[in-house]
Amino acid sequence: TAPSVLLNNGVRMPLLGLGMYKLWGWEDVLQAVDASLAAGYRAFDSAAVYGNEADLGRALKSLLPKYDLTREDVFITSKLGPKDQGEGAMEGALHSLSNLGMDYIDLYLIHWPGTRGLDVTDQRNPGNRAQSWAALEELHARGKLKAIGVSNYTPSHMRELMGSCKVRPAVLQVEFHPFECQAELRRVCQEFGVCFQAYSSLGRGELLTEPQVLQVAESCQRTPAQVLLRWAVQQDVPVLPKSSNPERIRENCRIFDFTLSDGDMGKLSALNRGQRFCWNPSQVV
Ligand code: A2P
Secondary structure, eight states, X not given: OOOEEEOTTSOEEESBOEEOTTOOSHHHHHHXXXXXXXXXXXXXXXXXGGTOHHHHHHHHHHHGGGGXXXXXXXXXXXXXXXXXXXXXXXXXXXXXXXXXXXXXXXXXXXOOSSOTTSOTXXXXXXXXXXXXXXXXXXXXXXXSEEEEEEESOOHHHHHHHHHHOSSOOSEEEEEOBTTBOOHHHHHHHHHHTOEEEEEOTTGGGGGGGOHHXXXXXXXXXOOHXXXXXXXXXXXXXXXXXXXXXXXXXXXXXXXXXXOOOHHHXXXXXXXXXXXXXXXXXXXXX
């Protein structure tokens, strides 16, 4: 069985999943999902805005039997798009379900604290987030969303949610790699019992040529991608590397058969400089 973490609602989530941002087109999705299932991935991270929910659902339907797997053997994440934040949330989530062609989604996240079309400083943002969360709570109660959570929330968005939610978020998914260690958000997650999950562990590929990363990779006879992913999972942080290349998909899952020394972990963590490669949500009120 794939290594996993236990979420605060008793649901188990694999430590490794395929990130699907920028994975487009039926042929590419089919090939990536096929290579992932063959390599042992059991989790897939999609989103309404990625535009690949329908292809993911179709690919799984056709490929699961090949690996003697059923829907229950895989963990599917998707996310509510910023255009559906607020009053469109229920419909948006139902649309994800019908796009995927599934009776339930394992984990559904609010993708972004803001609302598309509203300025980041618009005071309607908090109300829209609350309305979205209420819709997710309702679908969770109906068994349509097994776990619910958020993505790209800052510490203040998290505190706001913890102060008003009926169902606690199970997961916070944010950018996390040695250049952005997210110390405060990790503390907040610890305090509230929320699973902290990484995206862009490779810094959108930018960290693969970082000299310190190359040095650690050389010393432990692994690739830079494996070192960056191992650095996260060795801190119990689940990862979602994206690749559309079968060779790299296989490479990225070989991270559970070696350990980084404390010295190497420290060297990588010392690269922290609060540098992001993805959008920063800190301006969203
Ligand atoms: P590709 O899809 O062509 O493999 P992140 O997950 O941090 O957003 O990084 C994803 C980027 O890193 C993609 O551009 C992906 O390109 C590339 N990538 C993923 N895995 C590897 C790997 N093992 N080696 C080199 N590049 C990789």
